[in-house]
Amino acid sequence: MTTEYGASYFGVRNRTHAETDLERFEDAGLNAVLHTFSERDKRYYEETMQDIVASSKDRGFEVYVNPWSVGRVFGGEALSQFIGEHPESQQVTSEGQRIAAACFNAPDFREYMREWTESAAGLGADVLFWDEPHWFLPEWFEEEFADDEWGCRCEHCQARYEDTYGEPMPEEVTDRVQEFKADQLMDFLEEMMAISREEGCENAVCLLPSEDADHGLSDWDQLAASEYLDVLVTDPYWGVFPEAEGPEEFVGYFSEKVADMAEEYDLRGQIWIQGFRLPAGSTEEVKTATRTAIESGVDSVMLWGYDGCKSISDIACEEPEDVWNGFLEEVQAAQE
Numbered sequence: 388m389t390t391e392y393g394a395s396y397f398g399v400r401n402r403t404h405a406e407t408d409l410e411r412f413e414d415a416g417l418n419a420v421l422h423t424f425s426e427r428d429k430r431y432y433e434e435t436m437q438d439i440v441a442s443s444k445d446r447g448f449e450v451y452v453n454p455w456s457v458g459r460v461f462g463g464e465a466l467s468q469f470i471g472e473h474p475e476s477q478q479v480t481s482e483g484q485r486i487a488a489a490c491f492n493a494p495d496f497r498e499y500m501r502e503w504t505e506s507a508a509g510l511g512a513d514v515l516f517w518d519e520p521h522w523f524l525p526e527w528f529e530e531e532f533a534d535d536e537w538g539c540r541c542e543h544c545q546a547r548y549e550d551t552y553g554e555p556m557p558e559e560v561t562d563r564v565q566e567f568k569a570d571q572l573m574d575f576l577e578e579m580m581a582i583s584r585e586e587g588c589e590n591a592v593c594l595l596p597s598e599d600a601d602h603g604l605s606d607w608d609q610l611a612a613s614e615y616l617d618v619l620v621t622d623p624y625w626g627v628f629p630e631a632e633g634p635e636e637f638v639g640y641f642s643e644k645v646a647d648m649a650e651e652y653d654l655r656g657q658i659w660i661q662g663f664r665l666p667a668g669s670t671e672e673v674k675t676a677t678r679t680a681i682e683s684g685v686d687s688v689m690l691w692g693y694d695g696c697k698s699i700s701d702i703a704c705e706e707p708e709d710v711w712n713g714f715l716e717e718v719q720a721a722q723e
């Protein structure tokens with residue numbers, strides 16, 4: 388049964404303004420919040436974020452913190468200074484092109500992420516939320532790539548591949564390359580989740596709503612079986628995935644998958660509802676999606692993001708207030 392309802396919160400680093408927002412979330416019946424923690428936040432707003440997290444805890448919220456676009460390998464609308472400072476840690480495509488995303492296998496990025504994890508846990512979060520970790524996806528970049536271009540094939544990945552299989556890493560994607568990518572991503576997550584656990588936090592991993600290795604992991608069981616995982620999550624944003632038929636089918640399919648797997652692996656299940664980039668007249672879709680997720684029996688249903696992302700003009704819904712209110716109406720109806 389769904390008992391947790393929340394939204395992601397970002398862009399406000401003024402404590403007084405954040406307090407005001409948290410208060411209205413509480414009044415609206417939410418009991419969870421996800422605070423984004425970008426490279427910029429880690430560098431300049433660590434104590435501010437400790438205070439904002441503490442205010443959230445004071446109100447009884449379950450607090451999630453995510454590596455917002457850190458290294459540009461997680462989801463989010465934030466930039467990365469790390470990849471500018473560490474060109475040797477960038478992912479390299481099969482055509483030898485360096486891209487603006489860090490490699491999970493680059494030693495400096497691993498070190499940076501260990502520091503991020505300790506810092507994020509130190510904010511007082513309940514759960515670290517590993518959001519859409521993925522290898523190179525051409526559609527996440529503005530430049531053009533060859534049809535079959537893939538990544539990462541940097542020197543660190545090539546060395547690890549050769550260590551693992553005793554043969555050079557091929558230039559084309561093979562089943563073994565896909566297996567390697569999934570295993571390496573898992574290895575990265577396991578290391579970070581172990582640190583998180585040691586620091587007293589739980590772990591949530593949000594997989595993209597896709598079952599191919601390019602988008603994360605094709606075999607979700609590999610993740611669900613991890614001893615460090617507490618919450619299995621996906622974000623079936625029907626408006627951005629071309630294969631999605633509509634909120635009912637798309638959200639329904641992935642909500643049931645998460646609910647079933649959570650039960651099987653003794654985890655909590657969480658579903659995110661699209662609250663960004665929606666055209667006018669989408670409020671009924673948001674309500675349907677929210678209801679569908681709640682009825683699937685997942686433990687937690689969250690909206691990305693608060694106020695229909697009104698403050699991020701690039702991804703704001705055309706009618707952000709209506710989207711937000713539609714989500715809240717369904718949450719309130721479920722609690723009655």
Ligand SMILES: [Zn+2]
Binds near residue numbers: 493540545
């Ligand atoms: Zn690499």
